[in-house]
Amino acid sequence: MTRTSMFAALVFAVVAFGCNPKADPGATGPLPASTAAQPPAALVAKIVFIDMKEACDCTAKRTERSWAELQKATQGTDITVTRIHMDENGDEASKYSDMKPYVAIPAVYFFDGAGALAGMLQGEIAQAQLESMISGSQAQGPAPGLENPVE
Numbered sequence: 001m002t003r004t005s006m007f008a009a010l011v012f013a014v015v016a017f018g019c020n021p022k023a024d025p026g027a028t029g030p031l032p033a034s035t036a037a038q039p040p041a042a043l044v045a046k047i048v049f050i051d052m053k054e055a056c057d058c059t060a061k062r063t064e065r066s067w068a069e070l071q072k073a074t075q076g077t078d079i080t081v082t083r084i085h086m087d088e089n090g091d092e093a094s095k096y097s098d099m100k101p102y103v104a105i106p107a108v109y110f111f112d113g114a115g116a117l118a119g120m121l122q123g124e125i126a127q128a129q130l131e132s133m134i135s136g137s138q139a140q141g142p143a144p145g146l147e148n149p150v151e
Contacts, residue, residue: 043112044134046080050093051106053085059105066106066125073130110134 049070051063067083074081086093086105096109104123110133112118119133 043118044079044110045113046082046111046115047074048096048109048111049081049083049106050086050096050102050109051083052087054087055105062124063106066108069125069127070108070130073127073134077134079134 047070049067051067052059055063070081084093084096096107099117100109100120102120102122106125107122108120108125108130109117110119110121121129121133
């Protein structure tokens with residue numbers, strides 16, 4: 001088989017048998033890049049906010065805006081919120097990054113009552129995103145591989 005005919009066969013296979021999300025009635029489309037699985041409301045018992053105490057101005061501003069949004073989103077709830085400065089307490093922060101690595105700060109981890117990781121947000125975070133995670137309005141339960149409890 002020549003390269004041209006192999007390429008033509010590949011293109012045909014992709015067109016004929018390619019992914020068709022509309023064919024799957026359970027398909028909801030991709031999650032936003034900044035979210036992991038959304039936790040059910042009753043299961044969010046703990047939130048861990050990881051940032052840096054010493055950061056450049058743009059990162060510091062983004063972090064403080066996100067922290068303020070988290071405070072608003074959790075006001076009146078009994079959810080435990082912990083803030084960890086990774087540049088002051090790297091060992092504590094690494095416990096969470098080992099579970100689910102982050103590429104932007106702040107990183108916000110959501111845990112259920114059993115201590116299992118149920119979701120994560122990172123980068124600049126709006127109150128609506130946080131409330132969605134807390135309320136479970138897009139609930140899908142813990143994502144596969146995120147069942148590791150935290151002591």
